[in-house]
Amino acid sequence: MNDLESRLSKMNLEILSMEEIGGAHAGNIYKVEALSENVNTREHYIYKEFAEGRDQEVEIHKNIEEIMTSFSRVVNVWETSPKAMLMWDLGYPVKSGFEALPIAEKKILISDILKVLASLHGMDTAQDKLPVHQLNTKWKDWCLDQLGKLSSRKSWSSPEWEITIQEVYERLDIPHYQTKCPSVITHGDPHLENVFYKDNEIWLIDWEWAAIGSPLRDVTIFMQDIYDDDLISYVPEYYLQCMRDRGIPLDNDDFRSDLSYLYIDHLTMMLAWEVEKYFQGHLTEKRIRGIIEWKIGEIERVRKELEKKGLNEWI
Numbered sequence: 001m002n003d004l005e006s007r008l009s010k011m012n013l014e015i016l017s018m019e020e021i022g023g024a025h026a027g028n029i030y031k032v033e034a035l036s037e038n039v040n041t042r043e044h045y046i047y048k049e050f051a052e053g054r055d056q057e058v059e060i061h062k063n064i065e066e067i068m069t070s071f072s073r074v075v076n077v078w079e080t081s082p083k084a085m086l087m088w089d090l091g092y093p094v095k096s097g098f099e100a101l102p103i104a105e106k107k108i109l110i111s112d113i114l115k116v117l118a119s120l121h122g123m124d125t126a127q128d129k130l131p132v133h134q135l136n137t138k139w140k141d142w143c144l145d146q147l148g149k150l151s152s153r154k155s156w157s158s159p160e161w162e163i164t165i166q167e168v169y170e171r172l173d174i175p176h177y178q179t180k181c182p183s184v185i186t187h188g189d190p191h192l193e194n195v196f197y198k199d200n201e202i203w204l205i206d207w208e209w210a211a212i213g214s215p216l217r218d219v220t221i222f223m224q225d226i227y228d229d230d231l232i233s234y235v236p237e238y239y240l241q242c243m244r245d246r247g248i249p250l251d252n253d254d255f256r257s258d259l260s261y262l263y264i265d266h267l268t269m270m271l272a273w274e275v276e277k278y279f280q281g282h283l284t285e286k287r288i289r290g291i292i293e294w295k296i297g298e299i300e301r302v303r304k305e306l307e308k309k310g311l312n313e314w315i
C-alpha cells in the first residue's frame with residue numbers, strides 16, 4: 001500500500017481513481033476520487049505531496065491553522081515524511097477562465113477577491129508565527145537570469161528587457177525599500193492560479209509564502225495577473241474602500257508608495273515565473289512574448305509615474 005492509500009484508508013476513504021495534475025509545481029499534486037466508507041459517498045480531493053525543501057506550507061499551517069482553515073479547504077495535513085496535505089477539490093483556478101470573461105464579470109470577481117484579501121489582512125496578526133516579508137534582490141536576480149537564458153535561446157528576445165529591470169531596481173533602490181503601511185498577515189502568492197471560486201465563495205490555496213508584511217504585497221501579486229488598464233486602476237481603489245469599510249483606513253501616500261514598489265517587484269517575480277512556465281512547455285511563444293511586453297510596459301509606466309511625482313524622496 002502506498003503512502004496515500006494508507007493515509008486515506010485511516011480516514012475511512014477508499015481510492016476510486018487518481019490522476020496527477022501536470023504543471024510546474026512545488027511537489028506532486030493529485031486529484032483523487034474516493035469513496036467515504038462512513039457516508040458511502042464519492043468525494044473529490046486534492047493531495048499535495050511536498051518536494052524536499054518546499055514544505056514550508058506545512059509549518060505555516062501548523063502556526064496559523066485557524067486562519068488558513070477559514071480561507072482554504074484543508075482536510076488533513078501530514079507532518080511526517082512525505083509531508084503532504086489533503087484538500088477538498090475546488091475545481092479549476094480562477095486563472096483558467098478569467099481571460100474569457102466579459103469585463104463586467106471580471107470586475108465582480110476582482111471585487112470579491114479583494115474583499116477576501118482585505119478580510120485576511122484584517123485578521124489579528126500572529127506576529128511571531130510567520131516570517132516577516134522584506135524586499136530584496138531575489139526577484140530581480142531570478143528575472144535577469146531567466147531573461148539571460150531566454151536571450152541565449154531565442155532571437156526574438158530583446159536586450160531592452162534586461163536593461164529595464166536593471167535600471168528600475170537601481171534607480172529606485174527597490175531591494176532596500178521599507179514598506180510603509182501597517183503590517184498585516186499576507187498570503188504571499190495570491191496570483192490567479194492560487195485563487196478559486198467554488199460554492200459562491202473565494203478560496204485561497206498555496207500558503208507557502210504567507211508572511212507578515214504590507215497589505216500591498218498581496219494586492220500587487222494579484223494585480224500583476226490582470227492585463228487590462230481600467231481593471232488595474234480599479235484594483236487599488238476598490239481595495240482601499242474594502243479596508244475603509246473594515247475600519248482600517250490606510251494613509252494615501254504610504255499606500256501609493258507601497259503599491260508602486262511592490263507592484264514592480266512582483267511584476268518582475270512573475271515575469272521570471274512565466275518565463276519558467278514557457279521553458280517547461282506550459283506557455284506558447286506568442287503568449288510569453290505578450291506577457292513579457294505587458295509586464296515590462298507596466299514596470300516602465302510605474303517607474304515614470306514615480307519619477308514624475310518626484311517620489312524618489314520616499315526611498
Ligand SMILES: Nc1ncnc2c1ncn2[C@@H]1O[C@H](COP(=O)(O)OP(=O)(O)O)[C@@H](O)[C@H]1O
Nearest residue numbers: 021025026029046087088089090091193205206
Ligand atoms: N484544493 C484544490 N482544488 C483544486 N485544484 C487544486 C487544489 N490545490 C491545488 N490545485 C491545483 O494544483 C495547482 C498547484 O497547487 P499549489 O498548491 O498552488 O502548488 P504550487 O506550490 O506548486 O503552486 C493549482 O494551481 C491547482 O491547479
Ligand SMILES: [Mg+2]
Nearest residue numbers: 193194205206
Ligand atoms: Mg500555486
